[in-house]
Amino acid sequence: MTRLLVSRIGQAAIVLLLAFTASFLLLQALPGDAILIKYQNPEMGLTPEQIAEIRVLYGADAPIWVQYGNTLWNFLQGSFGYSVQAGVPVNPLLATNLPPTLRLASLGLVVAVIIAGALAFAATLAPFAWLRNLLQSLPALMISVPVFWLGIMLIQIFSFRLRLVPIINPSEFQALILPVVTLSLPIAAPLAQILIRSLDEVQTQPFVSVARAKGASRAWVLWRHVLRNALLPVLTIAGVLFGELLAGAVVTETVFGINGLGRITEQAVSNQDTAVLQAIVILAAVGFVLINLLVDLVAPLIDPRLNTPIGASA
């Protein structure tokens, strides 16, 4: 187990370095940069010499490999540099924006899992074939709804028409309701789709017929026997959905005007705020690595067969 962990951490370090290098090179290859975008803006009224001086100040005039080395060294020391656009260091920017996004994303995931589970059970247990078909086609509809449209519709209906929750100056709880719903629906859809299909597949297996023949009810069999076997593909996809959560947060946070990683990502992309983007890429890479590690560790608990080393039977 320790050996596994050490090798996984080694892998993670390599993944992170590759992610850092790739994002650095890609961001450098883009035309223009954050300094040009912010200071060439006529509203700032700066002369070309002044812009060149600002460039020196940010160290953006150095050769690319020097900049790479400097940035990497600073990252290793935990300093992410300055956001050109926001005019503040990146570290406090992340410290302010990470917690709300984590809260939004984790609540979004929990609600998505609940919705997906409820939908999958209903679609499998519903009494009539037409109802089962209807419920089974719901995820396809949910996945096709654009997140920004959903967000704006929810705001228009629940905040501006029905006036149930304010968008401006909401309480901490109110502030989460609509964004969490907006974020969770598109995440719930693929989860539900996979769970429905996986439940269907497992239900056709002989042990299910055996359990039914022994007199167990459909719901009991589903809950006790089928679900556990059907959960593995869902867990795998949940790791991938982390990326979807981050992407969904970009739109959700912008539409609802709430602070978070998604919103600063969107701003950093459109302003080519390299320092911020690099920090976010590394943060996201760390997130992916951790979640996949977690999935790998949890999977054997659900399916003990995975615990047997592959070479053991040979």
Add this chain to the structure above:
Amino acid sequence: MSLIPSNALRRKVQSTLAAVLLTGVSAMAVVAQERPVQGGTLVYLEQQAHTNLYPPAGGFYPNSGILNQITDKLTWQNPETLQNEPWIAESWEINADATEYTFKLRSGVTFSDGTPLDAAAVARNFDTFGLGNKELGYPVAEAINNYDHSEVVDAQTIKFVFKKPAPGFLQATSVIGSGIVAPSVLDQPYAELGDATKIIGSGAFVIESEVLGQSLNLKVREDYAWGPANVDHQGRAYLDAIQYIVTPEDSVRIGALLAGQADIIRQIQAYDEPQVEAQSYTVLSAPTRGVNNNVSFRPENPLVRDLKVRQALTAATNSAEIVSTLFSSHYPQATSVIASTASGYVDLSEKLAFDLEKAKALLDEAGWVPGADGIREKDGAKLELNVYESLPQPQNRATLQLLSQQWGVVGVKLNVLAGDSGSAATDNLDPLKTPLRPAMVGRADPDVIKSNFFPTNRDSLLQKGGSNANATWEDPELNALLLSIASEPNPEKRIALTGDVQAYLLDQAYVIPIFEEPQVFASAPYVHDVSFDAVARPSFYNTWLSAR
């Protein structure tokens, strides 16, 4: 147009009529109804987060919307007369050739951290604005030309000395970029002034707290007693607090205002105005009094180097149609390079007349003949131009698309590009990729024309010696005219030169002005007396809230 004068006038007329026609008791009732009430928090929805609160960075609207509440200036430019009137400076003297300015400061003014706003503090501010600070990264302020040094005469007297005549300096002391901050602010690196809590001014409001990129809370300064001398209201502001909330989505800002969740919002598009007015909410529009919203040519590009081509495109532009199709009455059609409310304006609408036949004839004369696909050609090259939309300008993409249709009628193809901001910023420096560019500048002084066109300023035409290192094209006559405006001490001569340069720019067809750009806000019916400075920056010093 600005609503301040009309509101003030209406109030005067109303109370006069009331006094004459009604009994004393009912007259008092009317006056009482109109009397400002103290208290309340104003919720202000802003489209974008502020970027840097160093006062000269106030050209960016989100920055200036905050700076205008927390800083004071030496002089106050009366938005009605455009004259400079006393504020922190009680009086001033200017020598004959406008190279020395001496200001006598009001006593007893303090910054919100308790330190005095005296001659030394003012000197520190203007030395930084006028000369920059390379070590800490402060750039030179755009509004201040030819600055040499300051001299502290005594605690309340400060003298500024210029290398060359600086006739625009008095007005420059009143602009948003000349807000005075505590000297301790200017000890911090420029790159860290995006943090609002670090900004200490002497204004009627003080920064209380901030959630970076999301919201900002201002609270009233109880001991504020140094508003502009000629403003009726003195003492503390009526509001207790102002809350800025960044709400990027247009529909959410308007919806929140109409649903009673916000009190005032910035940036509403012309097509949303009827929706606001239909519910008896107020659309507040303030003129920016500078260079009109326009497209400027880059004559370095061979396609637009020929004067006839530029004149033809000017004649093919139907700005009346653009204004009536896309905008509202708050966006007057342009009649010169600068707005009709700007200082030094001359009506040159006859040079901007829409005339398709003239446009076609000029293009024929220039040797551009229609090709098989209707687009004009000459020596195998097509008359096809690229332009990037400018995101901060109102409905700029739609404006350019309509312009593209209008030019298409005379056989010129205009491609409207919407690239990422990096590509746009890079390509806009290359005249071969972008033969024209949308532009506008707001500042109520003739210097504004130089700001837009001079190579070492915004360099709209991309001349030699400006932002494009490879440029070879320049117009020395234009540049000489622009420089003379910036250093002509005689006000009448300066206004005459401003007229000359407007005519010259249009005769050379370097720029096609389209409309006078306003800043449009919307507010709830219970929000009163929002005022704007000469370039449409809101001030909430006089603002008060009546019962909802």
